[in-house]
Amino acid sequence: MTLLRQILSVTAMNVRTLPQRVASSVVVVVGIAGVVGVLVSVLAMSHGLRNALLSTAQPDRAIVMGEGTTNEGGSALAVDAVQAVLDAPGIARLPEGGPAASPEMFVAVNMNRKEDGARSGVVVRGLAPAGLAIRPEIRLVEGRWFRAGLRELVVGRAVQTEFSGLEIGDRVMLRDGEWTVVGTFESGGTANEGTLLADVDTLLSAYGRTVYNSVRVRLESEAAFDAFRDALTTNLQLAVNVLREPDYYAQAQQGIGTLFSVITGVVGSIMAVGALFAALNTMYAAVSSRAVEIATLRAIGFGAGGVVVSVLVEALLLALVGALLGAGVAALLFNGNTVSLGGNGGSIVAQMAVTPAVMAAAGAWAGAVGLLGGLFPAIRAARLPVATALRAV
Amino acid sequence: MKYLPLVWAGLWRKKARTVLTLASVATAFLLFGILHGVTATFDDVIDQIGEDRLRMTSRVNLLEAMPLAYLPRIQSVDGVANVAYYSIFFGYYQEPGNGVGAGAISVESFFDVFPEIVLPAEQREAMLRNRTGAVVGKDRAAEYGWKIGDRVPIRSNRTLRKDGAEEWVFEIVGIYEFEDDQFPANEFWVHYDYVDEARAIDNGTVNFYFMRLEDPSRSTEIAEQLDALFANSSNPTQTQSEKEWVRSQINQIGDIEFFVNAIIGAVLFTLLFLTGNTMMQSVRERIPELAVLKTYGYSDGLVIGLVCAEALLLCVVAALVGLAVASTVLPQVFAAIDAPALPTPPTVIATGAAIAAAVGLVSAAAPAWRVRRLNVVDALAGR
Numbered sequence A: 001m002t003l004l005r006q007i008l009s010v011t012a013m014n015v016r017t018l019p020q021r022v023a024s025s026v027v028v029v030v031g032i033a034g035v036v037g038v039l040v041s042v043l044a045m046s047h048g049l050r051n052a053l054l055s056t057a058q059p060d061r062a063i064v065m066g067e068g069t070t071n072e073g074g075s076a077l078a079v080d081a082v083q084a085v086l087d088a089p090g091i092a093r094l095p096e097g098g099p100a101a102s103p104e105m106f107v108a109v110n111m112n113r114k115e116d117g118a119r120s121g122v123v124v125r126g127l128a129p130a131g132l133a134i135r136p137e138i139r140l141v142e143g144r145w146f147r148a149g150l151r152e153l154v155v156g157r158a159v160q161t162e163f164s165g166l167e168i169g170d171r172v173m174l175r176d177g178e179w180t181v182v183g184t185f186e187s188g189g190t191a192n193e194g195t196l197l198a199d200v201d202t203l204l205s206a207y208g209r210t211v212y213n214s215v216r217v218r219l220e221s222e223a224a225f226d227a228f229r230d231a232l233t234t235n236l237q238l239a240v241n242v243l244r245e246p247d248y249y250a251q252a253q254q255g256i257g258t259l260f261s262v263i264t265g266v267v268g269s270i271m272a273v274g275a276l277f278a279a280l281n282t283m284y285a286a287v288s289s290r291a292v293e294i295a296t297l298r299a300i301g302f303g304a305g306g307v308v309v310s311v312l313v314e315a316l317l318l319a320l321v322g323a324l325l326g327a328g329v330a331a332l333l334f335n336g337n338t339v340s341l342g343g344n345g346g347s348i349v350a351q352m353a354v355t356p357a358v359m360a361a362a363g364a365w366a367g368a369v370g371l372l373g374g375l376f377p378a379i380r381a382a383r384l385p386v387a388t389a390l391r392a393v
Numbered sequence B: 001m002k003y004l005p006l007v008w009a010g011l012w013r014k015k016a017r018t019v020l021t022l023a024s025v026a027t028a029f030l031l032f033g034i035l036h037g038v039t040a041t042f043d044d045v046i047d048q049i050g051e052d053r054l055r056m057t058s059r060v061n062l063l064e065a066m067p068l069a070y071l072p073r074i075q076s077v078d079g080v081a082n083v084a085y086y087s088i089f090f091g092y093y094q095e096p097g098n099g100v101g102a103g104a105i106s107v108e109s110f111f112d113v114f115p116e117i118v119l120p121a122e123q124r125e126a127m128l129r130n131r132t133g134a135v136v137g138k139d140r141a142a143e144y145g146w147k148i149g150d151r152v153p154i155r156s157n158r159t160l161r162k163d164g165a166e167e168w169v170f171e172i173v174g175i176y177e178f179e180d181d182q183f184p185a186n187e188f189w190v191h192y193d194y195v196d197e198a199r200a201i202d203n204g205t206v207n208f209y210f211m212r213l214e215d216p217s218r219s220t221e222i223a224e225q226l227d228a229l230f231a232n233s234s235n236p237t238q239t240q241s242e243k244e245w246v247r248s249q250i251n252q253i254g255d256i257e258f259f260v261n262a263i264i265g266a267v268l269f270t271l272l273f274l275t276g277n278t279m280m281q282s283v284r285e286r287i288p289e290l291a292v293l294k295t296y297g298y299s300d301g302l303v304i305g306l307v308c309a310e311a312l313l314l315c316v317v318a319a320l321v322g323l324a325v326a327s328t329v330l331p332q333v334f335a336a337i338d339a340p341a342l343p344t345p346p347t348v349i350a351t352g353a354a355i356a357a358a359v360g361l362v363s364a365a366a367p368a369w370r371v372r373r374l375n376v377v378d379a380l381a382g383r
Helices: A004-058 A081-086 A157-162 A200-206 A222-233 A246-287 A291-298 A305-332 A356-383 A386-391 B004-011 B015-048 B066-073 B107-113 B121-129 B138-144 B192-198 B216-230 B241-254 B255-287 B289-295 B299-335 B345-371 B377-381
Strands: A061-066 A101-112 A120-129 A139-143 A152-156 A171-174 A179-186 A197-201 A214-216 A239-243 A338-341 A349-351 B053-058 B080-089 B102-105 B133-138 B151-156 B167-178 B188-191 B210-214 B237-241
Touching: A004 A246, A004 A305, A004 A338, A004 A349, A061 A222, A061 A246, A081 A101, A081 A214, A101 A171, A101 A200, A120 A200, A120 B241, A152 A246, A157 A179, A157 A246, A157 A338, A157 A349, A197 A200, A197 B299, A214 A246, A214 B255, A222 A239, A239 A246, A239 B345, A246 A291, A246 A356, A246 B015, A246 B255, A291 A305, A291 A386, A305 B133, A386 B188, B004 B299, B015 B241, B015 B255, B015 B299, B015 B345, B053 B216, B053 B241, B066 B080, B066 B216, B080 B107, B080 B237, B102 B192, B107 B121, B107 B188, B107 B210, B121 B133, B121 B167, B133 B138, B138 B167, B188 B192, B188 B216, B210 B216, B216 B237, B241 B255, B255 B289, B255 B299, B289 B299, B289 B377, B299 B345
Parallel strands: A120 A197, A152 A179, B102 B188, B133 B167
Antiparallel strands: A061 A214, A061 A239, A101 A120, A101 A214, A139 A179, A152 A197, A171 A179, A338 A349, B053 B210, B053 B237, B080 B102, B080 B210, B133 B188, B151 B167
């Protein structure tokens, strides 16, 4: 009990004297704010991109692609294979009759990114009429839907924000001619919002194709998946790959996860080491400038524990302020910004998301730096020989 | 020079502080060296790419095809020495994950347009004679243990066969590499004529045309002329020199330059704060000592010089340590992204040292100002 009281009173005293040491304390705050700011920005980017993919997945939806393919762009399904999929058991029925299944085409078109003018691929998805029925999250917010047989596009809000030339009325050059943007849709930040939608048959004929890329289906229930998959994979005339949407998008986001964890790992750990040295510097200075004070406390009976904890608390407090500052600045600057990860086969467009998970990860780094930065100076403070320190007065 | 011991002594007055400051500055420049090293190396490599070859892709998207029928019109453009073409073949070996980087090429012209490809003349002849032949990269062949004479089954989910067969079988007749081994040789080249005849989709189309130019200085003009040929067709083109093409491929991923500069900026700002503070602290503690120097007759300028020299020395030495570590780490970074290990460009070291000197000078400015205003009597009295 006395130990606790000692700890409390020494810590309170320390914290009260913090304002006298503003200049040196600011170093820790700024150092940690820098680390946390950069970490939060990179994590917000990777979380945004990954969440866009993961949130697109619905457990009762499945995708059928050519055997051995793991992405829609590289898949081809001939018309007879598509028909076999439409006839398979387990697919939900539409209110107006017919299976809730959409044979789709997937191509990329180069557009100019607003931010830096770079030309990067954007996905154009050709949908059958059922394609919208099985994706109720897609809502038209402006203009109208494309009409079958006409070269018309409806664009996602996110891709419209990130790339130029996608306002309603703009013309987009696809293969074999220009298409007109007639509407804008939103889909709650899912990956679909980073794409352009069109009528699949019109798109196929413009590209001179007779094969689709994939079929998207809504199942009667999650449990119907096994029967649906087995019916297709046991059909020897078919060579298809059947995946639940969650599995499909989980593997799609893996690459992004690896890329960004390398970046955060390398950049974050080097910056954290730098900030650690800064924190050690400041806390050593804080301890040495208060050597007399600490020695006096020890002389009148305060234990080593109280002194150690008080230095640690001070370091953690400074780390916390730094973390809040860094995360706050990063959130103000970037939260909600659209970001895209480009590629020839199409970009993933998403909003940067400073989520609680991002904050917690960055907070953990800051805490670790604060703790380590305070630990060694704290031990030195506790070991301070009382007599020598007092003689220095 | 004779003041060096004095600067040195000042630096080591508080060992722990100097070592920690040194370490954090070095860490900052380690990060600078790696990040700036990567972008600067890319820039260097891109700068070395010649402009004597143009690449034409579909303006819509490079995965989109252009008609093979464009060939005679391209060939007729003045200044174009030779034209090769390439169609992406989405093939894999055994498992879907084992992409082989396959492409169907115009065998007759391809090796003339790409003189940096090393392929023995007899292997090239063998490829010309064998319609189902394949020329594979040295690295790809090593990966799967292929050798000349092997018949290799390649599957594709995209480049489907007209006859419904699931496999394409090619005979390896040649193994190529690049001059000086400067790029990984990992592609798998087969005859365009054969593939186009047998495939079920994209017939009569190609993904790239490559034009070797007689005069590299005319590359911009010829590229514009070529695009103008097809601008009003239903398949417009985009023609770039290989240099521009590589740059645009990197740019489309995202604004990497901005990203890197933002991180470097945040790091340097933090660093400036840190060293500036350390210097101020160190000068504050030594005010009586500096007053003694002034009493001995050291001029203001000299004392300021000493303070600045100390900051400069600290920053530059630390930066060089960080940059040295970065230049040993950098080749591993390149190895991790499958790029050839290139030496750190000297400009990175020079820029780093210059920034370090600037950080040193700026962080010495406030303490130096303080020294100038120092009143000897007050300072000695400890007021």
